[in-house]
Each structure stands twice: as C-alpha cells, then as structure tokens.
Amino acid sequence: MKVHIHVSLKPGVLDSQGRAIHHKLETLGFDGVNDVRAGKLIELDVEDSVTDEALDEMCRKLLANMVIENYRIERMEPSKENA
Amino acid sequence: MAFRSAVITFPGSNCDRDMAVALEKVSGTAPFRVWHGEAELPEKLDFIAVPGGFSYGDYLRSGAMAARSPIMSAIVKAADAGVPVLGVCNGFQVLTESGLLPGALMRNAKQDFVCRTVPLRVENNQSLFTGGYEAGEIIHIPVAHHDGNYFADEDALDRIEGDGRIAFRYADAVNGSRRDIAGLLNATGNVLGMMPHPERAVEQTHGGTDGWALFESAVKGLVRA
Numbered sequence: 573m574k575v576h577i578h579v580s581l582k583p584g585v586l587d588s589q590g591r592a593i594h595h596k597l598e599t600l601g602f603d604g605v606n607d608v609r610a611g612k613l614i615e616l617d618v619e620d621s622v623t624d625e626a627l628d629e630m631c632r633k634l635l636a637n638m639v640i641e642n643y644r645i646e647r648m649e650p651s652k653e654n655a
Numbered sequence: 656m657a658f659r660s661a662v663i664t665f666p667g668s669n670c671d672r673d674m675a676v677a678l679e680k681v682s683g684t685a686p687f688r689v690w691h692g693e694a695e696l697p698e699k700l701d702f703i704a705v706p707g708g709f710s711y712g713d714y715l716r717s718g719a720m721a722a723r724s725p726i727m728s729a730i731v732k733a734a735d736a737g738v739p740v741l742g743v744c745n746g747f748q749v750l751t752e753s754g755l756l757p758g759a760l761m762r763n764a765k766q767d768f769v770c771r772t773v774p775l776r777v778e779n780n781q782s783l784f785t786g787g788y789e790a791g792e793i794i795h796i797p798v799a800h801h802d803g804n805y806f807a808d809e810d811a812l813d814r815i816e817g818d819g820r821i822a823f824r825y826a827d828a829v830n831g832s833r834r835d836i837a838g839l840l841n842a843t844g845n846v847l848g849m850m851p852h853p854e855r856a857v858e859q860t861h862g863g864t865d866g867w868a869l870f871e872s873a874v875k876g877l878v879r880a
Contacts, residue, residue, distance in 0.1 A: 585806060586831070588764050634723060637716055637752070639759040640806055 574648040575618055575627060579636045580611035658682035658874055660702035663730070663746075665691040665721045670707035670743065670854065677854035678704065681870035691724040700738050702873055703730055707744030707799075707852060717760060717802040718748030727753050739783055739873055740846045744800055747839075747848035756839055756848045757815065758807030763800070764831025770799040772862065774826035775837050775851060779819050782840055783876045784847045787868030793826055794865035796851035803850040805832035805839070815839065822847055 581587045587609050594608035614635055618627075627645050636643040660678050664671045671688070679685045686704070687697045696703065711720035721727070727749070734740045734755055742750035750756045763769060772795050777788040788794065807815065812833055815821060823838035830850070838849030853866030 585761070586764065588762055588766050588804075588831070592766050634715070634719065637719070637759055639751075639757075640761060 573618060573620055575616040575622075576646040576648060577614040577616065577627075577631060577635050578611060578644040578646065579614065579631075579641050580609060580643075581640055582642050585640050657684045658702070659684070659697065659700050660686040660704065661689045661696055661700050662686045662704045662706060663689050663691060663726055664706070665708070665710035665724065665749075667710045667712055668706050668708035668745070670745075670852065673852075673854045674704045674706040674743070677857045677866070677870055678702070680857060681867060682874045689726060691721065691726050694725045694729060696726070696729045696733060700733060703733060703738055703740045705730070705740065705742040705746030705749050706854075707746055710745055710749065713802070716748075716752065718745055718750075718752040721745075721749045722752035722754075731755060734841070734846050737843070737845050741784065741869075741873070742846075742848040743852055743854065744798075744803075744850055747850055748802060750846065750848040755846050756841055757811050758805055758833075758839070760802050760850070761804040761806050762802055763804050763829075768799075768801045769803070769829055770797075772797045772856075773829050773837075773851065775823040776826045778821045778824050779840065781819070782822060782844045782847065782872075784840075784869050784873055785822050786876060787872040794823075795856070795863050796853055796865055797855045797861075798829060798851045800830070800850055803830040803832065805830075805834075805836040805850075807833060818842065820844075823849060823851070 590608040590610040597605050631643040662671050662675045675686050748760045751759055774793050774795055777792045780788045780790045820840040822840050824835040825837045840847050853869045856863045856866035
C-alpha cells in the first residue's frame with residue numbers, strides 16, 4: 573500500500589524557502605496569500621503488514637529531523653486486513 | 656609516536672583529500688583513509704576527520720544519509736570513548752544528523768550558496784582544537800556552503816552558550832545561524848563541528864594560514880598527552 577509521509581518545518585523555525593516562494597507569488601501578482609510553508613512529501617510503498625509503529629520509527633530515525641521538522645503519516649488505502 | 660588520524664570518505668565527499676593533506680602537513684604522518692562502508696575504524700586513533708562535500712548528493716537532508724552509514728556507528732563509539740572528532744562543513748552536518756552534536760544545519764537564511772573567506776571570532780580557546788588561538792582573536796577561514804544556517808531552540812542555545820561550547824562565531828553575518836554559531840563543541844569538548852574549512856587555510860598559497868593552529872592544537876595536545 574502507498575503511504576504518504578508529509579514532512580514540514582516546525583512552527584517557529586524560519587522557512588526561508590517558503591518565504592522566497594511567497595515573495596515570488598506576490599511578484600507574479602497573486603494577492604491574498606498570507607503565508608507559505610514548504611515541506612516535502614515522501615511516498616512509501618509498503619507491505620500491509622508494516623505497522624504504524626514501524627512507520628513512526630522510520631520517520632523518527634531517518635525521514636524527519638526531529639530538531640526542526642514535524643511529520644504526518646497518511647495511509648493512502650485501507651489495509652487488506654482491516655478492509 | 657606517530658599521530659594516528661583517519662579521514663572518512665562518503666560517496667560525494669570532496670574535501671577529504673584536502674583534509675588528508677592538511678593533517679599530513681601538520682602532523683607529519685599521512686592519515687588513514689576510511690570508506691563509509693567500513694564497519695570499523697583503524698585501532699588507537701588520535702583524531703578522526705569527517706570532511707566536507709555533498710555526501711549522497713545531500714539527499715533527504717544534508718548529512719542525513721552519511722550519518723546513518725556503517726562507519727558512523729564506529730565514529731560515535733570512538734567519540735564516546737574520547738577520541739577527538741572534527742567535522743567540517745558537510746562533516747558538521749553529518750555530526751548533527753548523527754546526534755553527536757545538538758541542533759541542525761538548515762538552508763542559509765537568504766537561500767544563497769556562500770563561498771568566500773569570512774572572519775571568525777574564537778570564542779573558546781580552551782578546547783583541544785582551539786588551544787592555539789587567543790580568546791577573542793579574529794581569524795579568517797573560507798566557507799563554501801548552502802546549508803550552514805545553524806538552528807537549535809532557545810533553551811538548547813542557552814545551554815550551549817552557558818557551557819562555553821561555542822568554539823567559533825561568525826564576526827559578520829554569513830548564513831543566518833542562531834547566535835552566529837560557526838563552530839560548536841560537544842559537552843565533553845572532544846567533538847567539534849564547524850562550517851568554515853580550516854583545511855583550506857594551511858598554506859600561504861591558500862591565501863591564509865589561520866587554519867593551521869587548529870590542527871596543530873589537536874596534534875600537539877595529543878602528542879603531549
């Protein structure tokens with residue numbers, strides 16, 4: 573199954589990339605954008621047997637840097653076991 | 656007794672040779688060259704250098720992949736046992752990613768790649784890496800990085816500062832680093848991470864030799880011990 577890992581900078585950590593994107597949107601004439609935060613999406617294709625705990629550990633050990641980043645795990649399809 | 660040092664090479668390291676040349680020049684002995692896939696370091700090392708470059712193409716985060724390579728377990732173990740470890744530039748990123756040093760190195764605040772010689776202030780000259788400098792001395796060392804913007808939360812920064820663990824500060828703003836941190840020691844003082852490249856400032860033809868004293872401090876301190 574596909575699992576999406578959304579990694580984003582913690583609130584309060586300066587997102588210079590997001591700021592640059594915001595500025596560029598403004599110079600292109602798009603009004604009404606209050607803020608931009610840039611993150612990344614990591615898509616995993618895993619066996620249904622991979623547990624939430626294991627996914628959580630993957631995020632903590634490698635996929636996110638817990639000093640500066642938050643992560644959110646999203647299973648894209650219901651697992652066969654639970655279906 | 657010969658000085659036993661090691662320079663680690665990851666796929667994408669590009670300052671490993673400069674680091675090896677600097678260590679050989681200053682210590683008189685060529686360092687061991689160690690590939691990241693090795694699980695063990697040479698025995699009885701006096702010094703380990705994690706060099707600059709773009710290990711694993713900076714995939715995921717700068718230093719993230721290298722920090723989880725086989726040799727890093729051996730380096731963490733050696734550091735815990737008191738062996739001096741110097742991480743420069745990407746090496747600093749690897750040391751923070753591995754947890755040997757606190758905080759993280761983020762994209763430079765202005766999103767720019769900075770590549771020039773910058774003035775640094777020696778904040779702590781009591782460490783085995785900085786004993787050859789005067790406290791407060793201004794030295795000039797080249798930087799070349801995109802992700803050198805040091806971040807740690809305010810509590811961590813207060814602790815780091817209170818414990819005298821800031822080895823070097825940028826004398827002028829370079830990359831947005833919190834409290835202008837350019838070089839950071841671990842709690843026991845045997846691990847130093849820094850974005851500037853001391854190995855690029857050890858010969859007159861480099862344009863300056865302010866990096867020499869860093870290696871000399873480490874070499875002499877260890878030979879004396």
